[in-house]
Amino acid sequence: MEENNNSNPAPDPQPAPVAGQPAPAAQPPAARPAAEAGQAGTMLWLKVIAVLYAVSLFAASTVIYKADAARKTREKKMDFSKFGSLVKSKKDAIAVIPLYGIIQQANSSHSWERGSEQTAKLIKKMAEKKEVKAILLDINSPGGSVGAVQEIYSAILRARRETKKPFVARFGEVSASGGYYVASACDLIIAHPGTITGSIGVIFSVSDFNGLMKKVGMKNEAIKSGKFKDIGSPMREMTKEERVLLQALIDDAYSQFVTAVSDGRKMAVEKVKILADGRIYSGQQALAAGLVDKLGDLQDAKDATGELAKIGRNPRVLSESDPFENLISLMDSKLGLLGSGVVSKALETSPRLEYRWYGR
Secondary structure, eight states, X not given: OOOOOOSOOOOOOOOOOOTTSOOOOOOOOOOOHHHHHHHHHHHHXXXXXXXXXXXXXXHHHHHHHHHHHHHHHHHHHOOGGGTGGGSOOTTOEEEEXXXXXXXXXXXXXSTTOOOHHHHHHHHHHHHHOTTEEEEEEEEEEOEEEHHHHHHXXXXXXXXXXXXXXXXXXXXXXXXXXXHHHHHTTSSEEEEOTTOEEEOOSOEEOOOOOHHHHHHTTOOOOOOOSSTTTTTTOTTSOOOHHHHHHHHHHHHHHXXXXXXXXXHHHTOOHHHHHHHOSSOEEEHHHHHHHTSOSEEOOHHHHHHHHHHHTTSOSSOOEEOOOOHHHHHHHHHHHHHXXXXXXXXXXXXXXXXXXEEEOOOO
């Protein structure tokens, strides 16, 4: 009887090594499940990040699209041309230009002082800037030489004429004589109630050392081409003819001052002459006399300038100045105004025609 063998077949025996050849090396068991799991995790995170990035892009584009659509809808509903100056550009601003200390030409003995020529150039530069809609002059000055004062005055009038931009003058502690002359070129003048202003007039100061020269036995000899060539010399007494000549010069400069105030303040010449006898006024008195328009501080002046420029209150401010220069000039102006600048006055050896208050 034939035997029925249903048992599993035995595994194939390993092939017998062939004579003369080494036996094949045993294959290591598969050990890659952990590495494959790590790669799968990395791919999953990359997919998640990609999905989140795509979602964020979609959300951003949706927001931008909706904002743009809303803007277009508003533009259709509103005609901005009807509002004119009520629409304020972020670039619109006022310029603040400081005018501190004695007003004189650039050949000042003080290196920190800005001469009238530099101030006039700065006025022109700021007035020509497109974003500047008005100019505010921050004045703290007793005035200065006639020519220097008139140079700044003319620069303001020229800028107003060429650019049609408003100018405002703000008075600090003092704005007297030439300081007021400059301000009269502006559209609006604002002062503190206690500001010292006025002193509308002209002065020509000459020292006389003749008596001292005689006491010390000194004598000065001047060889000149004409009898008036050394007019104003401190080494001799002034003659009657020289006094008449100088008075005519002063009267002419005074007339120019009165005319400037009359034109700027829209005031009759005869009324200006009543106010222009050299006296000083407080800001409150000047307001009552019609020499200033408003009382207020620097922020009030900025607000008023912004309103004149039709860009609103609290406007953006542009300023091109050196804080150190302004501080030193301000200190110098105070010393001069309070009568403490005795040495500096003595050093001013050349007589000059001035729109200036000496604070005596």
